[in-house]
Amino acid sequence: MKFQGLDNQIFLKLPEGVSINLIPAGITVRSCAYLYDFLIRTTIVAVVAFCFQLFGKAGVGLSLIVYFVIAWGYYIFFEAKDGRTPGKKKFKLKVVQDNGLPATLNHIIIRNLLRPADSFPFAYALGIITMACGKEFKRIGDWCGGTIVIYEENFVHTEIESGSEISAPEILLSTEEQQVIIAFAERSSTLSSQRQAELANILSKVLNVADESANEKLQQMARFYVGQDI
Numbered sequence: 001m002k003f004q005g006l007d008n009q010i011f012l013k014l015p016e017g018v019s020i021n022l023i024p025a026g027i028t029v030r031s032c033a034y035l036y037d038f039l040i041r042t043t044i045v046a047v048v049a050f051c052f053q054l055f056g057k058a059g060v061g062l063s064l065i066v067y068f069v070i071a072w073g074y075y076i077f078f079e080a081k082d083g084r085t086p087g088k089k090k091f092k093l094k095v096v097q098d099n100g101l102p103a104t105l106n107h108i109i110i111r112n113l114l115r116p117a118d119s120f121p122f123a124y125a126l127g128i129i130t131m132a133c134g135k136e137f138k139r140i141g142d143w144c145g146g147t148i149v150i151y152e153e154n155f156v157h158t159e160i161e162s163g164s165e166i167s168a169p170e171i172l173l174s175t176e177e178q179q180v181i182i183a184f185a186e187r188s189s190t191l192s193s194q195r196q197a198e199l200a201n202i203l204s205k206v207l208n209v210a211d212e213s214a215n216e217k218l219q220q221m222a223r224f225y226v227g228q229d230i
Helices: 027-055 057-082 086-090 105-113 115-119 125-132 140-145 175-190 193-207 211-226
Strands: 010-013 019-022 093-097 147-151
Touching: 027 057, 027 086, 027 093, 027 125, 057 086, 057 105, 086 093, 093 105, 105 140, 105 147, 115 125, 115 140, 125 140, 140 147, 175 193, 175 211, 193 211
Parallel strands: none
Antiparallel strands: 010 019, 093 147
8 A cells, every 4th residue: 555645545556456546535524424424313313202202211212222223223234335324425435445445344343333432532532533643534443444434436547648659757756756647647637737737837847847848748757657567
């Protein structure tokens, strides 16, 4: 696993020779997804409690049972299906294994059983602190369960247009830097020409060119690196 500088992407090369890129979901978007799920859970429990109040003490007992099932089963049920609760689906997030593969039931159960630890001492304070201490934004449940929450539709693999003749770059770059340039080229089709030039200008002093020329040079470098074993 290697972190890339562009959008905090994680570059993974699986044993099968397949390379994938993931972007971990940050604290803000995960908090929004949690609040969305919290609203759904609260609404369900409130409706059930309102209906069961007609049964007196028995209704209170039934309401507590429903609350227990919703509190512990809501996340496990939805995340075990496809890694997404309604809140995560709303914000296009997904729970996967650390290696990018779909999370299994064991992973899901472990990460959710440790929610009380993340909630200590209140309002998920310990979980937020843990997430803020790493680039993967993993809470305690994620560390123990071997899971990570990512943007589901954040990264689209696109083919980089091939050129007629590609020469080796004059600049010697590290593996991580090469991966950043490749990621930039792969995403360029989703960016305006002005935005591409703006990003390319960050390296204008290194490339000795600016604006569209800098963008073209980065594209050429990416085409060269795609054909190399990085």
